[in-house]
Amino acid sequence: MERVKVTVAVTGGIAAYKAVEVVRQLQEAGFDPHVVMTRAAEEFVRPLTFAAITGHKVISSLWSEDAGASGGEMSGIEHINEAQTTAALIVVPATADILAKFANGIADDFLTTMYLATTAPVIMAPAMNVAMWQHPAVQFNLATLKARGVHVVEPGAGYLACGMVGGGRLAEEAEIVAAVAEALSNAAGTATATNDLAGETVLITAGGTREPIDPVRFIGNRSSGKMGYALAEEASRRGAKVVLVSAPSALPRPAACEFVGVTTAAEMREAVLAKLPSATMVIMAAAVSDYHVAEVAPQKIKRNGARTLQLEPTTDILKEIVAERAPGTMVIGFAAETENVLANGREKLKRKGVDALVVNDVAGTETGFDADRNAGTLLTPEHEMELPAGTKAAMAARILDQLVVLRSAPRERVTAR
Numbered sequence: 001m002e003r004v005k006v007t008v009a010v011t012g013g014i015a016a017y018k019a020v021e022v023v024r025q026l027q028e029a030g031f032d033p034h035v036v037m038t039r040a041a042e043e044f045v046r047p048l049t050f051a052a053i054t055g056h057k058v059i060s061s062l063w064s065e066d067a068g069a070s071g072g073e074m075s076g077i078e079h080i081n082e083a084q085t086t087a088a089l090i091v092v093p094a095t096a097d098i099l100a101k102f103a104n105g106i107a108d109d110f111l112t113t114m115y116l117a118t119t120a121p122v123i124m125a126p127a128m129n130v131a132m133w134q135h136p137a138v139q140f141n142l143a144t145l146k147a148r149g150v151h152v153v154e155p156g157a158g159y160l161a162c163g164m165v166g167g168g169r170l171a172e173e174a175e176i177v178a179a180v181a182e183a184l185s186n187a188a189g190t191a192t193a194t195n196d197l198a199g200e201t202v203l204i205t206a207g208g209t210r211e212p213i214d215p216v217r218f219i220g221n222r223s224s225g226k227m228g229y230a231l232a233e234e235a236s237r238r239g240a241k242v243v244l245v246s247a248p249s250a251l252p253r254p255a256a257c258e259f260v261g262v263t264t265a266a267e268m269r270e271a272v273l274a275k276l277p278s279a280t281m282v283i284m285a286a287a288v289s290d291y292h293v294a295e296v297a298p299q300k301i302k303r304n305g306a307r308t309l310q311l312e313p314t315t316d317i318l319k320e321i322v323a324e325r326a327p328g329t330m331v332i333g334f335a336a337e338t339e340n341v342l343a344n345g346r347e348k349l350k351r352k353g354v355d356a357l358v359v360n361d362v363a364g365t366e367t368g369f370d371a372d373r374n375a376g377t378l379l380t381p382e383h384e385m386e387l388p389a390g391t392k393a394a395m396a397a398r399i400l401d402q403l404v405v406l407r408s409a410p411r412e413r414v415t416a417r
């Protein structure tokens with residue numbers, strides 16, 4: 001069987017020597033790794049090592065003899081060719097520098113240029129000194145990359161080459177290889193660029209609303225916005241015009257979306273109803289508060305014995321949308337449950353009258369609220385489809401796959417994947 005080509009990019013960290021073992025294990029797992037190195041990486045390991053193990057030339061310069069177009073064809077340009085022919089780009093180790101460059105779209109060498117040119121899944125295994133790892137700039141760049149769908153194999157803690165003990169140690173080689181296999185299986189069937197949402201205007205809500213108690217306090221929830229933002233990214237990638245109505249979230253705004261920032265459930269309702277007439281699909285992934293405080297204190301409440309807050313129900317936005325939507329506008333809800341997940345989901349699907357409901361169990365910490373991964377079930381009045389555990393980007397792709405099918409054959413051909 002032909003081996004799947006993957007690209008291992010080695011950058012200039014002390015853990016560069018561990019990339020040799022990752023390459024070997026990828027071969028054992030049935031892949032055909034090709035190696036790209038940054039200039040700094042060559043200071044740590046010689047390209048010859050990788051060339052000998054892989055049997056392929058190691059690419060490290062944007063300006064090599066093979067860099068130009070052969071026969072005037074785009075695919076003859078080496079970095080474009082590499083970007084388009086690889087099934088995955090695996091950066092191991094990933095330096096603080098490469099995280100910053102990828103996050104900011106800098107393209108000043110072979111690897112950074114290739115990154116911008118590839119649509120293959122990108123897996124990064126960072127490794128660095130603990131203080132570098134904890135630096136807000138590094139963490140911000142990581143958050144940007146994760147929001148963009150990059151798979152990050154988190155470093156572990158332990159003895160570091162710099163003599164310190166702490167976070168920043170490259171993940172185990174086997175863990176990196178497993179992440180590659182998972183990213184490829186998540187991407188299967190969705191990695192190919194499709195335009196299957198062209199012509200659709202998808203209105204998406206995300207994040208957790210906040211209901212004020214006084215000028216400085218609020219009632220909130222643990223939603224991070226990651227699922228809604230992943231859906232927004234994926235829907236625009238597939239050609240939809242996307243309107244993202246977002247409650248507070250620490251995530252960077254997805255590119256190419258119309259963004260409406262809101263805070264409370266009432267503001268979210270107003271924004272969603274204003275955008276509803278132009279929407280052909282509405283996906284309500286936000287965690288909207290069921291209650292708001294009846295009387296918000298005008299000044300900060302002082303500690304003074306026990307206090308009771310009177311709560312009143314907020315308006316059910318989902319129900320209102322179902323009632324007010326134009327004919328043909330699909331409405332998809334999300335249900336975060338902590339018990340009797342499926343039974344509660346089925347009941348909610350019926351009660352809300354939505355076309356589909358994504359139910360997820362938010363009781364755990366591995367998936368659901370604030371986690372990078374999610375799992376769940378997509379319910380329609382006729383079908384139930386399991387959405388296996390994966391990154392939120394992969395889950396977004398699976399959900400949209402199903403909605404495209406549902407759109408083209410309402411109530412008939414939705415199949416389990």
Ligand SMILES: Cc1cc2nc3c(=O)[nH]c(=O)nc-3n(C[C@H](O)[C@H](O)[C@H](O)COP(=O)(O)O)c2cc1C
Pocket residue numbers: 010011012013014015038039040041094095096097098127128129132
């Ligand atoms: C001895 C030595 C060890 C280094 N180790 C790391 C490291 O583990 N992680 C990291 O992010 N940078 C490390 N650096 C800094 C990078 O090599 C430097 O930021 C370089 O510009 C990275 O280039 P690249 O990202 O293009 O490979 C190290 C530098 C030296 C001199």
